[in-house]
Amino acid sequence: MNSASTPAEDLGGPRRRRGLLVRLLEGVGAAVLGVFRAWMGVIEEVGRAAWIGFWGLANAVIPPVRLRLIAQQIEFIGVQSLPIILLASIFTGAVFSLQSYRAFVTFGAQAMVGGTVGVALTRELGPTLTGLLVSGRAGSAIAAELGSMRVTEQIDALEAMAVDPVSYLVKPRLVAAIVAMPMLTAIFDFVGIAGSYVVSVHVLGLTEPEFMVRLADWVDWEDIWTGLFKAFVFGLIMGTVACYKGFYTRGGAKGVGIATTTAVVVSSVAILVANFFIAWALP
Amino acid sequence: MSGSGSASDFVDPVTGQPGAIVYQGVHKAFGDHHVLRGLDLVVPAERITVVIGRSGTGKSVTIKHIMGLLRPDAGHIWVGDDELTTMSDRELRHIRLRFGMVFQHAALFDSMDVFENVAFPLRQHERLREAEVRAKVGALLDAVGLRGAERKIPSELSGGMRKRVGLARALVRDPAYLLYDEPTTGLDPILTAAMDKLIADTQRAHPGLTSLVISHDMHAVLSIADKIVMLVDGRVAHEGTPDWFRQSDDALVRQFLSGSLDGPMKV
Ligand SMILES: Nc1ncnc2c1ncn2[C@@H]1O[C@H](COP(=O)(O)OP(=O)(O)OP(=O)(O)O)[C@@H](O)[C@H]1O
Numbered sequence: 213m214n215s216a217s218t219p220a221e222d223l224g225g226p227r228r229r230r231g232l233l234v235r236l237l238e239g240v241g242a243a244v245l246g247v248f249r250a251w252m253g254v255i256e257e258v259g260r261a262a263w264i265g266f267w268g269l270a271n272a273v274i275p276p277v278r279l280r281l282i283a284q285q286i287e288f289i290g291v292q293s294l295p296i297i298l299l300a301s302i303f304t305g306a307v308f309s310l311q312s313y314r315a316f317v318t319f320g321a322q323a324m325v326g327g328t329v330g331v332a333l334t335r336e337l338g339p340t341l342t343g344l345l346v347s348g349r350a351g352s353a354i355a356a357e358l359g360s361m362r363v364t365e366q367i368d369a370l371e372a373m374a375v376d377p378v379s380y381l382v383k384p385r386l387v388a389a390i391v392a393m394p395m396l397t398a399i400f401d402f403v404g405i406a407g408s409y410v411v412s413v414h415v416l417g418l419t420e421p422e423f424m425v426r427l428a429d430w431v432d433w434e435d436i437w438t439g440l441f442k443a444f445v446f447g448l449i450m451g452t453v454a455c456y457k458g459f460y461t462r463g464g465a466k467g468v469g470i471a472t473t474t475a476v477v478v479s480s481v482a483i484l485v486a487n488f489f490i491a492w493a494l495p
Numbered sequence: 496m497s498g499s500g501s502a503s504d505f506v507d508p509v510t511g512q513p514g515a516i517v518y519q520g521v522h523k524a525f526g527d528h529h530v531l532r533g534l535d536l537v538v539p540a541e542r543i544t545v546v547i548g549r550s551g552t553g554k555s556v557t558i559k560h561i562m563g564l565l566r567p568d569a570g571h572i573w574v575g576d577d578e579l580t581t582m583s584d585r586e587l588r589h590i591r592l593r594f595g596m597v598f599q600h601a602a603l604f605d606s607m608d609v610f611e612n613v614a615f616p617l618r619q620h621e622r623l624r625e626a627e628v629r630a631k632v633g634a635l636l637d638a639v640g641l642r643g644a645e646r647k648i649p650s651e652l653s654g655g656m657r658k659r660v661g662l663a664r665a666l667v668r669d670p671a672y673l674l675y676d677e678p679t680t681g682l683d684p685i686l687t688a689a690m691d692k693l694i695a696d697t698q699r700a701h702p703g704l705t706s707l708v709i710s711h712d713m714h715a716v717l718s719i720a721d722k723i724v725m726l727v728d729g730r731v732a733h734e735g736t737p738d739w740f741r742q743s744d745d746a747l748v749r750q751f752l753s754g755s756l757d758g759p760m761k762v
């Protein structure tokens with residue numbers, strides 16, 4: 213089989229091999245280019261999102277103030293999130309005290325439940341869960357509302373009427389998110405600890421001092437402030453991502469759906485990532 | 496002439512009116528898609544000009560340029576005494592205060608009722624007492640035949656009603672220029688006739704007004720226009736009075752007027 217190659221195969225061999233090499237290089241090139249493009253896309257998106265976040269905030273000090281719109285959005289993002297925050301915090305506090313009680317009681321340290329729950333809630337669970345819940349509830353609604361305003365030309369109509377849509381639509385939502393998130397987090401912390409107290413004292417049989425002493429001992433103002441600072445950042449993330457996704461929606465009803473889902477996914481992931489880096493940076 | 500001057504330095508060859516809005520050699524491309532290719536157009540003051548042309552020829556792009564929503568790559572655009580191409584975003588926003596725009600799908604704010612939609616431009620740009628706002632909005636809703644619908648929200652309105660609300664909103668600050676982007680597309684023949692009449696009536700009721708209408712509806716075009724402009728490939732192919740268009744034996748014009756599949760334009 214080795215010597216009987218026809219002229220056609222003689223020509224075909226090297227050509228095929230060269231074709232393979234070229235194709236291989238092309239493939240690598242395309243892959244590198246693809247990754248490069250993807251990263252450029254990400255950087256461009258982050259840049260545009262940052263731009264809209266920046267202008268939204270800058271507009272907070274540029275008249276008109278639009279207090280009424282801000283108040284409406286605080287009502288929507290803050291007040292209307294109360295039921296879900298109350299429920300979530302009670303049960304988070306409850307289950308956390310239940311599980312830590314089960315662990316601590318085996319070496320007679322059940323008095324650590326109050327302090328553990330208190331620190332965990334104020335530093336981590338309060339801000340993070342509030343951030344995720346509010347992203348799911350209000351972030352999706354913001355993206356859907358702005359997205360449908362975009363695809364039905366309502367944002368163009370604002371422009372056409374010489375009203376800056378960033379000032380009119382983005383600023384109130386961003387400011388409201390930044391204001392509402394720490395408030396909701398504070399409520400989450402307080403109600404979560406209350407839920408923990410009820411379960412610990414009235415279900416698991418801890419005495420009140422057992423629960424309270426370590427709580428008061430371990431939870432510093434610093435823990436609380438750290439948590440509220442995180443909530444502020446999460447509010448900024450949620451507001452920016454939701455406004456950005458909604459504001460630049462394309463492609464009709466389907467585009468609105470995509471904007472809504474990606475707003476929730478991106479802001480949730482961004483909140484979790486930011487949470488780690490804040491925890492890392494702060495003592 | 497470039498950069499300075501005024502739209503009124505140009506005279507419209509069709510109506511003999513001075514220009515209110517003037518395009519001179521305007522080019523606009525999106526990437527490698529060259530939409531406007533040297534557009535020269537005089538929109539006569541205090542008249543109704545109708546722009547016709549096939550879907551995708553750049554009619555909406557043309558309108559967006561005078562609103563300053565798009566900027567030309569080359570050429571000049573005058574609105575009254577102002578030349579737009581050298582203006583900052585802030586100055587452009589100021590130019591928009593002189594315009595009213597009726598959107599193809601009305602673009603009403605669906606978070607507000609009819610009254611608040613029409614009152615919106617007043618609330619944003621003027622300090623009026625509530626009674627004055629109510630009087631102005633009421634008068635306009637009367638004019639467009641929607642008295643009594645003040646507290647309805649846009650989703651409760653039919654397409655025709657929405658467009659009329661959109662017209663009332665566009666008129667509420669007494670604009671010098673009124674732009675309509677396909678005001679009758681998607682309406683039934685009767686509503687279309689009603690909308691055409693409304694456009695003509697509006698023009699008559701506001702003597703200083705300059706109207707620019709984009710339309711596919713040839714019947715309306717021939718009945719309400721003072722000047723008709725036909726865009727082909729991002730340039731003015733023909734302009735003239737409705738009578739000129741009716742009598743023209745240009746193949747392109749004939750095909751457009753009759754809506755025929757045979758002719759120089761291919762689907
Ligand atoms: N912002 C934009 N970015 C990219 N391309 C655009 C943009 N706006 C318009 N175009 C393109 O420019 C061309 C002209 O668009 P335009 O909306 O002006 O068409 P039209 O004449 O108004 O058509 P229709 O009658 O369907 O409304 C289209 O091919 C469109 O894809």
Ligand SMILES: [Mg+2]
Pocket residue numbers: 554555556676
């Ligand atoms: Mg159009």
